[in-house]
Amino acid sequence: MSGYRLDKGGRIDRAVPLSFRFDGQDFRGFAGDTLASALVAGGQMLFGRSFKYRRPRGLLATGVEEPNALVTVDRGPGRVTPNLRAPSVALHDGLIAQSQNRYPSLKTDFGAINDRLGALFPAGFYNKTFMWPRSAWEKLYEPAIRKMAGLGESPKERDPDHYGATYAHCELLVIGAGPAGIAAAMDAAATGGRVILIDEQEEPGGGALADPAQWAWLAESLAKLAALGVTVFSRTTAIGHYHQNFVVAVERLTDHLAPSQAAGPREKLWRIRAGEVVLAQGAIERPLVFDGNDVPGVMLASAGRALALRFGVAVGRAVVVMASHDSGWRDALAMAEAGVTIAAIVDVRPAVSSDLQAAADALGIAVYLNHSVTGVKGRLEVKAITLCHNDDYLAHTLPCDALLMAGGWTPTVHLWSHARGTLKWDAAFGAYLPDTTVENLRAVGGCSGNWNYGDGIVVATLPSPKPVSKQKAFVDFQNDVKARDIALAVQEGFRSIEHIKRYTTNGMATDQGKTSNLNGLQIASETLSKPVTAIGLTTFRPPYTPQTFGALMGHHKDALFQPLRKTVIDDWAAANGAVFENVAQWRRARYFPQGRESMDAAVARECLATRERVGMFDASTLGKIEVVGPDAAEFLNRLYTNPWKALEPGRCRYGLLLNEQGFIIDDGVAGRMAADRFHVTTTTGGAARVLGMMEDYLQTEWPDLNVWLTSTTEQWAVIAVQGPKAREVIAPLVEGIDLSPEAFPHMAVREGAICDVPTRLFRVSFTGELGFEVNVPAEHGRMVWEAIHAAGQEHGIVAYGTETMHVLRAEKGFIIIGQDTDGTVTPDDAGMNWAIGKKKPDFVGKRSLARADLVREGRKQLVGLLTRDPAVVLEEGAQIVVDPAEPVPMTMIGHVTSSYHSAALGRSIALAVVAGGRARMGQTLHVPMPGGAIAAEVVSTVFYDAEGSRLDV
C-alpha cells in the first residue's frame, strides 16, 4: 500500500472521477489516468505473477515496454482482451480488469512453488529436461506446463466488434509525437505536402507529458500543427516498417471509452505509404540488474517521474532512486519538487556532477555515491533495501517502500530495424544507434541518441558481495530470465546473442525485450570478456507491440472474409433447396435433395433421371476465354496438345493443356466461332491460371502472333442440358439453329437465339449422353434456366449438382483436373494419348514427354477399379497394394482418385492411379483400410456405354 495520489499536479482531470474494478475490488481514478496510474494511486503495487516462477510482480514502466503488469480487460461478452499492458490501458468509468497468471488469487498463488524450486529451472531447462521419454511429453509434461505457463487466457467467444482498414498516402510520416516528432512535423508542414503525425499514447506529447514546464509549448505546438493541416493521430501505434516506407499502424478507436459509449469500428489498420518517414520514438529506460530487482515497487525512474508529474501519483512514501545515470537524479529532483518523498539517491558511480549533488543537498535528500543496492526486503512489496559500498561491500539497510532504477537509456530502434537500417554501437550511450538506411528514413530525438539525458555509465550487473549465480537478479522480467541464466548459457558454450536469446528466451516475450536486450548483451559481453559488438544483436520484427487479430484482419471478417462468387443461377438453386459446396472461390450447387432425401439418394435420383430422361446443370463457373485474331488457331495449336488448325468454324474440340514439364494442368472444350475467333473453356479452378499462362506465352515467347485474349467467364451463363431428351427440351426455345443430328452433330457449336436472347449453343457432353451447353449473356441466365426447367417438366427434367456431374463423368472415365491428376500425370499416364496431335512438331510440354522419367516403365497410370463387393465404395485417396498380407510398411503402388456409387450400374466404381496400371488389367489389387483390406479388380476407365452409342443420337 505504498502508492498514493498527490494532492495536486498531473494532467488528470480531478473534476471527473471514475470508478473501476480490478480483481473484483473497487478502485477510483480520474479522467486522464491509465489503469496503471489509478491502481498505483490506490495503493496497488502487486499487478501480476511472472510467467515461469510465478513471482509477484508490480509495475515496471509507464510505457509500452511494460513487461509485468499484464491484465485482462473485460468489456462484456466476446470483448475480453488478455495481455494488455496496464500502463497502456486508458481508464474509463466502469472499467473491469483482472490480473493474470495466478491461481487462486494474486496474493496466494500455488504456482509460486516454482520460485522456491528456482534452482531446478536453469536456462535451457525445458530443452534439457522434457525431451524423454517422448510419450511423457504428450501425456505429462506438456499438459502440466501448459497449465502453469502462458499469459492471459485466450478469448473463447466470438468477437462481436468490427474493425476498419484503410490505405493512406503522405509526403511525410512522423512516428512519435514527442518534442522531436512535433518539431519534424512542424518543419515539413511549413514547406507543404501531406504530413501525418502518429503517436501511440492517449495524447500527443511523448516525454513532454511528464514535464509540466513543456505543457504550454505543447498546447501551442499542437494548435499550430492543426492550423498547418497536419493530420495528428494519437492512440495509433506504428507496428511495422516495410519496403519503401510502407508503414502499418493500428489506431485504437473505442477501447478508451466505456462500452456503452463505443460506436463504430474498434480499431483501424492504417497502411501508409510515405515519401519520407521520420522516426521520433524516443528511448526506453534500462532497468538495473541486482538481487531482488523484481519485487513489486521496484520500478524505472522514468515511471516514477511520469506517475508523479503526468498522473499526480506518488509511487511510495519513502522512495529510493538507484542510478547509474544522471537522468535518475533529475527524475528524483522533479519528483521531490512535485511532493514525493525521496529517501535517498544511490549511485553506482563514485562521483556525479556538482550541480546534481548540490540540488539533492538543497532538497535534503540523502546521497550514497559508489554504492549499489544488493538486496530488496519484502515479497509482495518493498519494505527495505540493502546498500553496499562498491569497494568494501560494507552493507547497511535502508527502509523504504519504493525503489526506482535509472540504468540509462535504450533508443527505440525497432522500426529502424524493420526497415533494415544498420545500427552502430555507441559506447558513450551504451546502446545501438541508427546508422545507415536505404530508405528515405531518418531518426530524430531520443531514438537517434540525439537527446540530452545527461551522463551515465553502463553496468552489466550491480556490484555485490553475492555471486551472480546466487542472485535473483532479473534481466527479462516477462520471461523470467535472470543474469545467471545468461552467464550459464555462455558457460555452456553459446557465443552469439541469437543463440543465447533462444536458449535463455531472453527478449523473446511479448515485449520483444524492450527492457532486457541491452542488459542481456552487456552480461554476455562481460561473461565472455568480449566487446558487445562481438556478441551480435538480435533483429526486431514487426509488430512493435502485440496487436489484436481483429486489427490485422481489417475488413476481412465474417461475410467480408473473402469474396464468395455466385453464378446468376445460384439464387434459383438456393430457392430450390440446393446443398452447396465451394469450388475455388465459387459456391456451386452440389445436389438438390427432395424433401428429406440423403445426398446418396439425391445423387442417385439425379443420375438416373439424366441417363434415362434429361438433367440440367449450372456450368457457369467454367472458365471462358475468347481467343481472337488471325493467328488464333496457330496460338492454340502451339499451346494445347491437340491439333487446331484444321478445325472448321462451327466445330468444337476437347483441348488438353500441359505445362512445359509435360504434365496435365487443364482441359476444356473450345469452339471455333469464326476463322479468327475461338470460345475456349477451362476448368473452374484453372480459369485465371490458364489465362495467365496464355498471356505469358503470347507476350514473352510468341509476341509475333496476332491474337488477343479476353476473359469471358462472367460474360456467359452456361446451362448444361444432358440426357436422351435434351434436344426435345430445348427445341421449342431455340431459334435460328437446326438442332437435327445431321445439321448439328456432336462437338459442334452454333450461334442463334434461345428464349429470344442470343446464345452460343454447344453440342457437347461431359456425361456421355446427348448434351448441349447453352451459353447466354449472364443477365439472361436465370430467365433461360427457368425457361428450360419449365420446358423440361413434361420430359421429367431434374436439376443436378456437381456431385451428380462427378458421378456421370466418372462412369465415362472422364478425368477431373486436380482430382484424377495432381500435376505429375502425363497424357500417357492418364490414357489420353489420343488427345495429342501426332503430326504436330511442337506444343507446350511436348519435348518433356520424351524425357527419360516420363517414358519409363512402371509410371502410375489411370485405371478403373471395381471392388469385389459391389456395395463397397472406396475411400478417395486410399492407398493401393498388391499384397494385403505384407507387413507394414507396405509397398504402395498407387491410390484411389475418384470413387462413387453408380446408380446406372447399380454398383460402386472408382478411378485410380496405379504403377504400371494398364498392364494389370484383370488383376486383383487391395486397398488396406482400418477394417481390413478391400479387394478390387483393375478394369478400363470407361464403365458405361464404352462404345459411345448414347452420344450420337
Added chain:
Amino acid sequence: MLLIHCPYCEEDRPEVEFVNGGQAHIARPADPSSESDADWEKYLYIRRNPRGRHHERWRHIHGCGRFFNAVRDTVSDRFETTYKAGEPAK
C-alpha cells in the same frame, strides 16, 4: 509492400497489383525437339538463386497486364531498374 515501377504504365504502383514471374531472360528454345535432355532440363528447372542482383520477370496483372523485366537486389529488395519485355538485359 514494394512499389514497382511499371515500364508500360510509367508509374510506381503497389506490389499487390503485380505477380512475380520467376527468373528473366530464359527463352523457350526455338526447336525444343532438337534440345538434348541436359539442355532441356536446364531450360525447365535450373535457375539462379543469386545473393544480390537478380533479373526477374514481373507482370502488372492488375494494371496494364504486361509482363516486363526487372533487376532487383535480393538482399535489399530494392529494384535497380525495370524494362519492357523484349529489351536486352540490363
Added chain:
Amino acid sequence: MSETVAADLVLLDQPFTAPGVRIAIAPAMMRYALRARDPAVLSAVIGRVLPSRIGDVVDGIACLGPDEWLALLPAGTVLENETGQLVSVVDVSCRAVGITVEGPGAVALVATGCPLDVERMAVGRATRTVFETVEIVLWRKAVDAFHIDVWRSFAPWLGAALVAGSPS
C-alpha cells in the same frame, strides 16, 4: 453483421448513403474489351477515337494497357466488329457490374481498400487496380465521383465492403 456469412451478401438493391458518401449500382451499360497492336487499325474498325496514354479516357473508352482498351458505353451502343481484322473486339457487357461512389467522402472510401494514391489520381483517369483482393477498374469521373467496374460475381462483396467502410 457479426454472424453474416459470405453467402448472405447480395448486390445493393438500392443506393446506400452515409455521411459524405453515396454508393449505388450503375445503370446497365455496354462493355467491350478492345485489343489491337496498332490503335489506328482498331480506331478505324470501331469508328471511334482512342486514348493513347495508359489511364486516359476518351468518350467512355479507357486505355488500360499498351494494347488494351475498355469501352464503357451507354446501353444499346454497338461497336462494329468485322472479322479478319488485326483487332479483337469482344462484347463483355455482362461480365462486370458498375458501382458508383460519390460525395465528399468518396476519396477516403475508395482508399479504404485501394492501395493507389486515390487522392492524387487525376480526374478523368481510369486504371485497372485492386480493392483489397478484388480486381477492379477505377475511373475517377469527377473530384468526388468514381465509377468502379468489377466482375459480376465479386460485386456483392465489393458493395458490402464499401458499405462497411463508409463513415457511420
